[in-house]
Amino acid sequence: MSATQRDPVLKSLLRKALRATLLLQAAASMPSAGGRGTVPRVYYGGARPGNVGGPLVKVKRLQEYFPQHRWTYNTVYLLSNAPYLPRLALALMKARGIPMVLNQNGVFYPGWYAGDWRHQNAIMGEAYHLADYVFWQSEFCRRAANRFLGERSGPGEVLFNALDVQRFTPAPVRREGGSIRFLLTGKIGVHLAYRLESTIAGLAHARKAGLDANLTVSGWVAREAQAAARAKARTLGLPDEFLTFTGAYTQEQAPEIYRSADIYMMTKYLDPCPNTVLEAMACGLPIVYSASGGVPELVGPDAGIGIGVPEEWDRIHEPDPAALGDAMLAAATARGPMGQAARARAEQWFDIRQWTGRHQAVFEALLEQRSR
Numbered sequence: 001m002s003a004t005q006r007d008p009v010l011k012s013l014l015r016k017a018l019r020a021t022l023l024l025q026a027a028a029s030m031p032s033a034g035g036r037g038t039v040p041r042v043y044y045g046g047a048r049p050g051n052v053g054g055p056l057v058k059v060k061r062l063q064e065y066f067p068q069h070r071w072t073y074n075t076v077y078l079l080s081n082a083p084y085l086p087r088l089a090l091a092l093m094k095a096r097g098i099p100m101v102l103n104q105n106g107v108f109y110p111g112w113y114a115g116d117w118r119h120q121n122a123i124m125g126e127a128y129h130l131a132d133y134v135f136w137q138s139e140f141c142r143r144a145a146n147r148f149l150g151e152r153s154g155p156g157e158v159l160f161n162a163l164d165v166q167r168f169t170p171a172p173v174r175r176e177g178g179s180i181r182f183l184l185t186g187k188i189g190v191h192l193a194y195r196l197e198s199t200i201a202g203l204a205h206a207r208k209a210g211l212d213a214n215l216t217v218s219g220w221v222a223r224e225a226q227a228a229a230r231a232k233a234r235t236l237g238l239p240d241e242f243l244t245f246t247g248a249y250t251q252e253q254a255p256e257i258y259r260s261a262d263i264y265m266m267t268k269y270l271d272p273c274p275n276t277v278l279e280a281m282a283c284g285l286p287i288v289y290s291a292s293g294g295v296p297e298l299v300g301p302d303a304g305i306g307i308g309v310p311e312e313w314d315r316i317h318e319p320d321p322a323a324l325g326d327a328m329l330a331a332a333t334a335r336g337p338m339g340q341a342a343r344a345r346a347e348q349w350f351d352i353r354q355w356t357g358r359h360q361a362v363f364e365a366l367l368e369q370r371s372r
Contacts, residue, residue: 046084138294162355170284183261205325
């Protein structure tokens with residue numbers, strides 16, 4: 001049974017305090033624009049770098065190429081799922097002629113968010129319509145944004161998330177024999193516990209069909225979600241040794257985690273553009289996934305197997321356990337060629353050098369426009 005997410009009261013209050021602080025900072029800062037050249041000096045609007053969660057990882061990767069400039073910036077980079085700058089701060093930056101680029105991920109909708117999703121989308125929509133340029137993380141992201149935030153006027157493009165494909169690489173020698181190791185990673189709160197439970201149900205089906213396999217879960221998992229997963233496994237007759245939780249990890253540790261597995265599992269519903277799928281593909285893992293959101297765009301026709309689900313915004317659909325188990329069986333049989341296709345696709349579409357190159361080009365073009 002899936003659950004919806006609601007912001008805790010304390011988290012909401014802290015976010016309001018942060019937005020007020022960032023407004024004061026925007027008013028007091030001395031951004032350089034206009035005739036100050038076309039070398040980007042990027043401010044991330046309050047978003048922080050980190051190891052867990054899409055916005056944190058994205059900022060961490062971007063800051064390796066475009067360091068943070070909190071007070072003397074000439075470009076503002078905004079993330080839709082870290083909308084910390086209030087509208088007045090955005091308007092002030094717009095009036096100063098500071099280029100604003102938005103990375104647009106998912107939106108709020110009633111199927112997963114129990115709070116006032118219309119209000120949250122209204123906040124997100126402020127940057128969406130004020131930005132000078134938008135990078136949509138997938139075609140699904142563009143479609144969802146236009147549906148819930150309204151059609152925007154202004155340039156943009158679909159640009160998948162990216163990673164260092166020279167660091168995320170397959171294991172030197174593919175492991176042969178033994179149990180098939182399925183892997184699930186990420187930050188899993190109670191509202192995402194269904195990711196664990198649906199994957200466990202699929203694993204139970206595959207094992208009953210004769211597949212020798214186990215599941216490893218790496219990343220931060222809420223205590224309640226972990227307990228529900230273990231209860232689900234016991235109900236389906238899966239002994240404890242077939243389900244392992246390894247805990248949180250850093251981006252530096254991530255490649256080895258993926259290399260230790262054979263197949264990656266992604267059953268999150270309507271996920272816009274998950275970094276974990278890119279990381280798994282770059283490490284040569286086939287993807288078994290819920291064919292929803294932006295994931296089918298990432299995986300393509302040869303790098304994994306998707307399980308069809310309806311697209312609805314009012315509820316979450318989990319893959320059918322039998323269909324998921326059959327997909328796990330098929331992926332185990334074809335993991336060699338599927339893994340090769342996953343790696344090739346990662347090199348073609350998700351190389352961070354191409355991603356940062358597009359950012360550089362857009363930043364410079366906008367700064368050039370402002371300097372005329």
